[in-house]
Structures are given as C-alpha cells and as structure tokens.
Amino acid sequence: MTITISSSFQLAIIDMLILLVSIQPSDGSEISINMSKTGLLHVGKDLPLQTTVLDISQNSISALQTADVQSLSNLRILIISHNTIRYLDFSVFKYNQELEYLDVSHNELWKISCHPSVNFKHLDLSFNAFDALPICKQFGNMSQLKFLGLSASQLQKSSVQPIAHLNISKVLLVLGDHYRVKEEPDVLRDFNTESLHIVFPSKNEFSFLLDVAASPAASLELSNINCVLHENESSFFLNVLSKLRKNPRLSNFTLHNIETTSKSFLRILQLVWPSTIEYFSISNVNVQGPLDFIDFNYSNTCIKALSINQFCSSTLSLSQGSIYEILSNMNIQNFTVSRTRMIHMLCPLQISPFLHLDFSNNLLTDTTFQNCGTLTALKTFNLQRNQLKDLTNLIHMTTKMKSLQQLDASQNSLRNDENEVDCSWTGSLLNLNLSSNALTDSVFRCLPPKVKVLDLHNSRITAIPKDVTHLEALQELNVALNSLADLPGCGPFSSLSLLIIEHNAVSHPSARFFQSCQKITSIKAGSNPFHCTCELREFIKSMGQLSSEVAEGWPDSYKCAYPEGYNRTLLKDFHVSQLSCNIALLMVTIGATVLLVAASMTCLCVYLDVPWYLRMVCQWTQARHRARNIPLVELQRNLQFHAFISYSGHDSAWVKSELVPNLEKEDIQICLHERDFVPGKSIVENIINCIEKSYKSIFVLSPNFVQSEWCHYELYFAHHNLFHEGSNNLILILLEPIPHYSIPNSYHKLKTLMARRTYLEWPKEKTKHGLFWANLRAVINVKLMEQTKDIDHTQD
Numbered sequence: 100m101t102i103t104i105s106s107s108f109q110l111a112i113i114d115m116l117i118l119l120v121s122i123q124p125s126d127g128s129e130i131s132i133n134m135s136k137t138g139l140l141h142v143g144k145d146l147p148l149q150t151t152v153l154d155i156s157q158n159s160i161s162a163l164q165t166a167d168v169q170s171l172s173n174l175r176i177l178i179i180s181h182n183t184i185r186y187l188d189f190s191v192f193k194y195n196q197e198l199e200y201l202d203v204s205h206n207e208l209w210k211i212s213c214h215p216s217v218n219f220k221h222l223d224l225s226f227n228a229f230d231a232l233p234i235c236k237q238f239g240n241m242s243q244l245k246f247l248g249l250s251a252s253q254l255q256k257s258s259v260q261p262i263a264h265l266n267i268s269k270v271l272l273v274l275g276d277h278y279r280v281k282e283e284p285d286v287l288r289d290f291n292t293e294s295l296h297i298v299f300p301s302k303n304e305f306s307f308l309l310d311v312a313a314s315p316a317a318s319l320e321l322s323n324i325n326c327v328l329h330e331n332e333s334s335f336f337l338n339v340l341s342k343l344r345k346n347p348r349l350s351n352f353t354l355h356n357i358e359t360t361s362k363s364f365l366r367i368l369q370l371v372w373p374s375t376i377e378y379f380s381i382s383n384v385n386v387q388g389p390l391d392f393i394d395f396n397y398s399n400t401c402i403k404a405l406s407i408n409q410f411c412s413s414t415l416s417l418s419q420g421s422i423y424e425i426l427s428n429m430n431i432q433n434f435t436v437s438r439t440r441m442i443h444m445l446c447p448l449q450i451s452p453f454l455h456l457d458f459s460n461n462l463l464t465d466t467t468f469q470n471c472g473t474l475t476a477l478k479t480f481n482l483q484r485n486q487l488k489d490l491t492n493l494i495h496m497t498t499k500m501k502s503l504q505q506l507d508a509s510q511n512s513l514r515n516d517e518n519e520v521d522c523s524w525t526g527s528l529l530n531l532n533l534s535s536n537a538l539t540d541s542v543f544r545c546l547p548p549k550v551k552v553l554d555l556h557n558s559r560i561t562a563i564p565k566d567v568t569h570l571e572a573l574q575e576l577n578v579a580l581n582s583l584a585d586l587p588g589c590g591p592f593s594s595l596s597l598l599i600i601e602h603n604a605v606s607h608p609s610a611r612f613f614q615s616c617q618k619i620t621s622i623k624a625g626s627n628p629f630h631c632t633c634e635l636r637e638f639i640k641s642m643g644q645l646s647s648e649v650a651e652g653w654p655d656s657y658k659c660a661y662p663e664g665y666n667r668t669l670l671k672d673f674h675v676s677q678l679s680c681n682i683a684l685l686m687v688t689i690g691a692t693v694l695l696v697a698a699s700m701t702c703l704c705v706y707l708d709v710p711w712y713l714r715m716v717c718q719w720t721q722a723r724h725r726a727r728n729i730p731l732v733e734l735q736r737n738l739q740f741h742a743f744i745s746y747s748g749h750d751s752a753w754v755k756s757e758l759v760p761n762l763e764k765e766d767i768q769i770c771l772h773e774r775d776f777v778p779g780k781s782i783v784e785n786i787i788n789c790i791e792k793s794y795k796s797i798f799v800l801s802p803n804f805v806q807s808e809w810c811h812y813e814l815y816f817a818h819h820n821l822f823h824e825g826s827n828n829l830i831l832i833l834l835e836p837i838p839h840y841s842i843p844n845s846y847h848k849l850k851t852l853m854a855r856r857t858y859l860e861w862p863k864e865k866t867k868h869g870l871f872w873a874n875l876r877a878v879i880n881v882k883l884m885e886q887t888k889d890i891d892h893t894q895d
Contacts, residue, residue: 134158135178142167149173156202157181169194176200180223183207189214189237203227204248213237223248225273225298232258239264246270252277254309259289269294270316276300287314294318294351301325301356312342318351319343325358337366344374353380360388361412365395365425373399382408397430404433406457410440427451436461442486446471459483459507465492472499479505483532487511490538494545497525505530509554517541522568524548534558534577543567556580556599563587578603579623585609586624589616597621601656606630610637621649625656631665631673633680639670740770741879742830743793745813747803750834753861754799758832761872767880786813795828795879800858801835805842805849814849830878831858 131152134143139158146153151173160182168174174195184206192198193216200221208227213235222241224233225248232251238244239261245268251258252275270292278300287295287310295316297309301323311319326336343349352371359367364386371379372395379402426436427445435457436444442462447453451473458467463485468474469492477500487493490513497503503525513536522545531547532554540562546553549572557580568591575597576587583603588611589595596618605627613619622645629635642650642657659665659673678688742762746754759769770793776785786809790796796817804810817829831852842850862871 146171151197152176154178155182159183161185163187163191165191165194168192171195172197174198178202179206181205185228186210186212188212189217192217199243208233208250211235215240218242219244221246223271225250225271228275230275231255234258234261236261238262241265249273250275254286256286256289259286263289263291265291267292269296271296271298273298274300276302284310285313287311290314290316292316294320296320296322299323310342311339312346312349314346315348317348318353319349320353320355322355324354324356326363337363337370340367340370344370344376347375349374349376351378352376353382354384355382357381357384359384359386361386362388362393365393365422368425369393369395372397372402375401377401377403379404380406380408382406384410386410386412393425395425395428397428400430402431404435405429405431406435407437407439408435409438410436424448443467447473449473450475451477453477455479457481458485460485462486465489468496470499471496474503475499475501477503479503481507482511483507484510487513489513490515490533490536490542490545491521494522494524497528498523500525501527503527507532509534509536511536513538515539515542515545522546529572540564546570548572551575553577567591586612588612589618592616594618599623601626601652603627606661607632607634608638610641612638613641619649621651623651625652627657628660629657629670630661631659631668631670631675632662633675635670635673636675636680639673643671738792738794740768740775740789740793741881742767742795742797743770743789743817744797744799745810745817746799747801747807747810749803750799750801753834758797758799762876762879765876765880767876782809783812783816787816790817793828794881795830797830797832797879800831800833800837800849800853802837802841804834805837811849814852830875832875833858833860835861 129151130147130149131154132146132150133154135154135156135158137158139155139160141160142155142163148170150171153168153171153174153176156178157180160179161184163179163184168177168191172194175197177195177198177200180202181204184203185208187203187208187210189212192201193214196216198217199219201219202221202223204223205226208224209229211224211233215237217237218241220243222244223246227233227250229250230252232249232254234249238247241262242265244262244265247262247267247269248271250273254274267290270290272290272295274297292314293316295314295318297311297320299322311321324336343352354367357364357367364384367381384407423443423445426434427447428449428451430452432452432454434453434455437457438460440462441458442464444458444463444467446468453474454476456477456479459481460483463482465487467482480500480503482493485508487508488511493508493513497506504527506528509532513533515538517539524545524547526547526549528547528550530552531550533542534554534556536558538555538558538560540560541564542555542558542560543563544567546568548568548570550570551572552575553570553573554577556577558578560578560581560583562583563578570592572594573592574594576592576595577599578587579599580602583600583605585605586598586600586608595616597620598616599622601623605624607630608624608627642653645653647653654669654671657670659668659670665673744754744758754771759771762769770789772785772789775789776782777788780788790813796813798804798810798814798817829852837853839850859871859875862868
C-alpha cells in the first residue's frame with residue numbers, strides 16, 4: 100500500500116510529544132530506551148525492568164510476543180512503528196497495566212485480536228493493510244482514548260459503532276489504495292471527534308462518494324487530493340467542498356498534497372470563502388494549466404486566517420497580475436503565502452483589513468508595497484528569506500503603514516546607505532528584526548524611534564557609533580554573531596533590559612556597562628574571545644554577582660581565549676592578584692621589598708661580621724700570592740725565624756697562650772725576646788739582630804703597646820728595615836682598639852702605618868679565630884732555606 104504520509108506522520112509525532120509531556124512521572128523515575136534503526140529482528144530480552152518508554156521503531160521486527168514485554172510492568176509508551184508486523188494480539192499487553200501509548204503504524208497489519216484489559220490514551224494503527232476498520236468492541240471501553248489512528252480499504256457504519264459514544268480528540272483515517280468507492284457515504288457521522296484527518300489514496304483521482312461534510316468534527320484535514328479537471332468536467336472534490344460550507348460546526352479546514360489545475364485552485368478558494376470556516380490552510384500544492392481570470396467574490400466570509408504554503412507550478416507563474424490582485428484584496432485579517440516563489444504582491448485597491456501578513460520564503464523584491472497607503476491596519480509583517488536588497492526602500496515601504504508594530508526582514512540581502520538622511524520609519528514600529536543581512540555600523544543612526552525589540556544579529560556590525568539614534572524605548576537588543584569589540588553602553592538605550600552579544604569579538608568588556616545599564620535583567624555575552632588579563636577582573640566580579648536568570652550562560656559559556664596558558668579556562672576560575680594588576684602598587688611593593696632585603700642583608704652582615712670575613716679572606720689570598728712570589732734574594736737572607744714578635748708585657752698572656760701556640764704547632768719558628776735574645780748583647784742590638792734574622796715582624800698593637808718605650812724602639816727598627824731592605828715584612832695585629840688620640844706624638848710612625856697599611860684584627864668571637872690563624876699563617880709560613888742553625892751566643 101503506497102500512501103503519501105508526510106503530514107499525518109508529522110502530526111502523529113507532534114501528538115506523541117504532547118502526550119510524552121503530559122504523562123511524565125512526578126517522581127522523576129522514568130527510564131527511556133531508544134533502539135530505533137538498530138536492525139532488530141525481535142524485541143530485546145535484556146531491557147531494564149523499570150523501563151517506561153521503549154522505542155523500537157524502524158527495525159525488522161515481524162512479531163510481538165507476550166514474553167517480549169511481560170517483564171516491563173512499568174511500560175507506559177511503546178513505539179513499534181515502521182516494522183513488518185502482520186498480526187497483533189492485544190493480550191500480549193495483559194501484564195503491562197500502565198501502558199497508555201501504543202504506536203504500531205506503518206507495519207503490515209491485516210488482523211488484530213482484542214483484549215479487555217487494555218485502556219490506551221493513544222492508539223495508532225494507521226498505514227497498515229487492514230481491509231475493514233480495525234475496531235473491536237473492546238475499544239468502546241477505552242474511556243481515556245484521545246488519539247486513534249486507523250487504516251481500511253472499506254468503511255462501514257457498523258464498524259464504527261463500538262466507539263461512537265467515545266469523545267476522541269483526534270482520529271486519523273488512512274484509506275488504502277483499494278478503497279472501494281461504493282461505500283456508505285455518511286459513515287463519518289459516527290466518528291465523535293473534534294479533529295478528523297483523512298488520508299486518501301494518492302494514486303487515484305478524487306472520485307469518492309464519502310461525505311466528509313457528515314463529520315461532526317470542528318477541524319478537518321484532507322490529504323492527497325487529486326482533482327485535475329479537464330474542460331467541462333465536473334469534480335467530485337468540488338462537490339464535497341460545496342457540502343462542506345454548509346456544515347456549521349466546521350471552523351478549521353486543511354488541504355494537504357493537492358494536485359489540481361490553476362482554475363480548480365481558485366474555485367477551491369471561492370467555494371470555501373462564503374462558509375463557516377475560520378482557519379483555512381493549503382499546503383504542498385501542485386497546479387497545472389494556465390490561469391483564466393475570474394471575478395472573485397469576497398462577500399459573506401468567516402475566514403480569519405488563510406495560509407498557502409509550498410505552491411508549485413510548471414506553467415503558472417505567480418507574477419501574473421490576476422492572481423496577485425485576487426490575493427492582495429482578500430478581506431481577511433491573517434494571510435500567509437510562504438514557499439511559493441512569489442516575486443511580487445500588489446497593493447490592495449482599498450483600505451485592507453490585513454492585520455498580519457506572512458510572505459516569508461519567497462522571492463519578493465524592493466518594489467513590494469512601495470507607496471502603498473491601504474495597509475493602514477497592518478500590525479505584523481514577515482518578509483523573512485526574500486530578495487530584499489535596499490534598506491532605504493524597506494524604510495519607505497513602512498512609512499504609510501501607520502499601525503505596523505512588528506517587522507521581520509531577516510535573512511535577506513539588505514544593505515544600508517551610510518549617507519542616508521531620510522530616516523522615515525513608521526513611528527508605530529516596536530519590534531524590528533534585520534538580522535542576517537549585510538548592514539554596517541551606520542544602521543544605528545537610522546532606526547525606528549519607538550522600537551522596543553531590535554534584532555541585528557549576524558549583520559556584519561563592528562561597532563556601535565557614538566552618535567547613534569537615542570532609542571529611549573529600546574528594551575531588548577540582539578547583536579550576536581557580529582564583530583563588536585566591547586559591550587555597548589546604555590547612554591543611548593536608557594531602557595535596555597535584555598542584551599544578547601554572544602559570538603562577537605569582545606575581549607576586554609568594560610565593567611562600566613553594569614554602571615550605565617541599571618535596568619538590565621538579562622545578558623548573554625558568552626562565546627567571546629575573552630583576554631584573561633587584569634582588565635577583566637572587574638567584569639568577572641560583576642558577572643559573578645548576577646543571578647543565573649540575569650547572567651545567561653554563566654559560567655559555562657564564558658571562557659578565556661588568551662593568553663595561551665588560560666585558553667578555555669572558565670572566567671570564574673581565572674584569578675589574578677591586586678598587586679600584579681596595580682603598577683604603582685607593584686613598584687612601591689618592589690621598592691619596599693628591595694629596601695627591606697637590603698636592610699636585612701645589612702643587618703645580617705653586621706650581625707655575622709661579613710665584612711671582617713671578606714677582609715680576612717682577601718688578606719689571606721694576597722698573602723698566599725705574595726708567598727708564592729717571594730724573590731729568591733729575600734730567601735737567601737740568613738733567616739732563622741719566620742717571625743719576630745713585638746708586644747707589651749701587659750699583653751704577654753695572650754701572646755703566650757694564643758699567638759705562640761697556634762703558630763708553632765704548624766712548625767713556624769717564632770722569635771721572642773725573653774727566649775731568643777742573646778745574653779750579653781744590648782737590648783737594641785738584640786732587637787736589630789732578631790728583626791734581621793726573621794722573615795716577618797709581628798707587632799701586637801694595643802693601648803699597652805703605645806705606652807711601652809721598647810715597643811716603640813722595636814717598631815722603629817722594623818720600620819727602618821722596611822725601607823732599607825725594600826721588603827714588606829711588617830705585620831700589625833690589633834689586639835684591642837687604639838683610639839687615634841691616645842697615640843703619643845712620638846709614635847708618628849705608628850700613626851702612619853695604621854693609616855696606610857692593612858692590619859689584622861683579633862676577633863672576640865671564637866668562631867672567627869680559625870680564619871684569623873689561617874690568615875696569619877699564610878702570611879709568614881714560607882720554607883726557610885737550609886742554613887746553619889747555630890746561634891752565635893758569644894758577645895762581641
């Protein structure tokens with residue numbers, strides 16, 4: 100059985116979705132299983148026992164057994180359409196007491212067996228191979244039945260009797276290809292339904308005696324109407340329409356999939372016009388033959404809305420003025436002509452009652468309704484998806500539409516003139532959609548002054564000029580999918596409450612937006628290439644303080660695009676310190692830190708006496724260097740000692756307990772006056788002799804030293820030897836500090852030496868003693884040449 104099914108199938112899906120919404124469980128425990136288009140040969144055995152919705156449509160299932168579904172006690176919705184089932188016994192559902200929705204349409208059913216326990220809300224048996232109507236007497240017990248889909252090749256009133264008492268919301272009746280014409284014509288009278296949809300065989304010319312006017316339905320849809328008339332032929336379908344207009348209950352009439360002539364098409368319109376029908380819809384129309392002019396009678400109509408969708412013709416062009424004239428002068432409030440390839444529409448000859456016009460998805464150009472002054476009542480005008488190119492012409496078109504409140508000219512090829520000075524929009528326009536056009540930024544300089552809702556998304560806008568039209572009434576602005584670099588301020592838009600600016604080039608949105616836009620109740624600014632830097636902190640803070648109803652898409656659609664390290668990081672997870680963002684504060688902090696570190700290092704150095712250590716290390720290095728470079732002539736002197744020590748008797752305790760032991764334990768030969776002076780020689784002679792036989796002369800300086808006359812002599816002779824021999828043989832050890840003023844004038848050489856020469860300071864801290872001795876030993880520890888060790892003790 101081959102039947103055109105697109106409209107009825109869509110309606111069935113819509114009805115199913117409506118029912119799905121209406122029977123959602125309150126406890127949220129619904130489990131939906133979708134196994135459609137999976138190549139099933141039978142129902143799966145491992146379904147969850149809690150399954151409530153099961154979709155196994157569009158498979159190759161040929162039979163349904165009790166065992167297939169008996170374990171699914173919670174099953175409420177079963178969709179098994181588009182399979183190959185030929186026989187169905189409703190007893191298979193005896194264990195499925197919750198089952199309310201059953202769809203077995205588009206199978207090969209020719210027979211069913213009923214069961215008293217089933218009580219469906221939705222039962223679809225349409226598009227099957229039944230000969231007679233598949234209505235059992237048990238159907239009369241389905242008190243909840245709201246939708247019933249049936250198939251049959253013959254109709255008998257007796258078949259309908261079991262359900263005649265039911266008040267069914269909608270009945271879908273599909274007549275098979277072998278539908279017999281000699282049937283009881285008023286069989287439809289017993290279908291007690293509010294909406295009836297009859298699908299006629301698509302291959303046959305409409306020549307049925309079925310009296311559709313007998314149906315009590317208030318809404319009637321007829322699909323697959325083939326009434327191609329040749330000249331002087333009558334039409335069964337036109338006769339049906341003649342009866343329909345006498346039905347006082349019928350208010351909604353739809354024709355779908357019509358094959359007819361242009362002449363019959365206009366006759367259909369004329370027959371329906373003076374009826375009780377209020378809503379008339381024609382879709383998917385294919386017309387043949389030329390159009391003859393007819394004098395259309397508009398009187399005595401109840402039609403409130405006429406819709407013509409998908410009009411196709413190989414010979415008829417809607418550019419013909421006769422049909423444009425008929426359509427433009429219709430005395431109705433709502434008129435839709437969509438997907439008809441219409442290229443023009445005439446201005447009504449007199450003041451038109453049109454309130455709502457929908458001319459979307461056509462080929463209308465800028466000449467449409469130019470200088471038209473008869474559409475003064477028009478409130479809503481849809482010109483979406485046409486061939487409009489000039490925004491100026493669109494503006495002029497609206498000038499005389501004094502009641503126009505809503506205009507949709509989206510998805511055209513509109514361009515605006517940046518130098519346009521005539522901005523004569525109708526003053527009544529409140530809702531304007533110019534999205535998906537080729538506009539520029541200057542469009543903001545020419546907008547309807549009272550517009551409340553403005554849609555400019557995907558319109559190639561890069562910025563909102565500062566000298567824009569002040570739109571005090573604007574409440575909703577959609578500028579998504581453009582190239583805007585920042586959020587617009589609300590200076591020109593003082594009433595703005597909703598802003599959509601997602602998918603732009605906003606990288607550093609200013610937080611001042613929230614200060615200027617106090618009335619914002621919803622903002623969508625996600626999916627922008629945000630630069631996560633210091634400048635973004637205030638914006639992130641402001642967004643985070645908004646509720647989810649105001650900040651739509653926050654935080655999931657707000658992500659960093661730069662720098663690379665933060666790419667795709669949510670803005671709410673981007674954190675940067677106040678210090679790193681405030682240059683002045685950062686410089687002050689760095690300066691303070693440097694000063695603090697310097698002060699700390701200075702204190703540490705003072706505490707640890709680092710300068711002393713450095714000085715001692717330097718002296719030790721220099722001493723080692725000098726020791727390696729001692730001239731041979733100096734070593735050839737008759738040296739017997741490494742050092743001669745000159746000190747005050749008051750400091751002898753330190754010399755004997757510290758100085759001498761620490762030097763001699765390293766095999767350093769020390770000359771002391773009380774131990775090494777030759778008896779019988781004068782003190783001066785011994786001093787001179789010891790100084791000459793010693794590599795270095797060590798002077799232990801202290802306040803006691805400057806008070807000793809012999810110490811002064813020893814220093815004098817050593818200093819004299821310094822200049823005479825040209826050697827650097829003096830070592831000064833400062834045992835205790837000597838105030839400069841306490842040095843007698845007679846010690847001018849000592850003053851000079853202490854001012855010009857480096858001396859070793861005896862550290863009080865024991866931790867420094869090791870470095871002191873190492874430094875001193877490095878200065879005097881040289882290898883003395885082999886020589887006579889005997890000391891001449893004979894006095895001259």
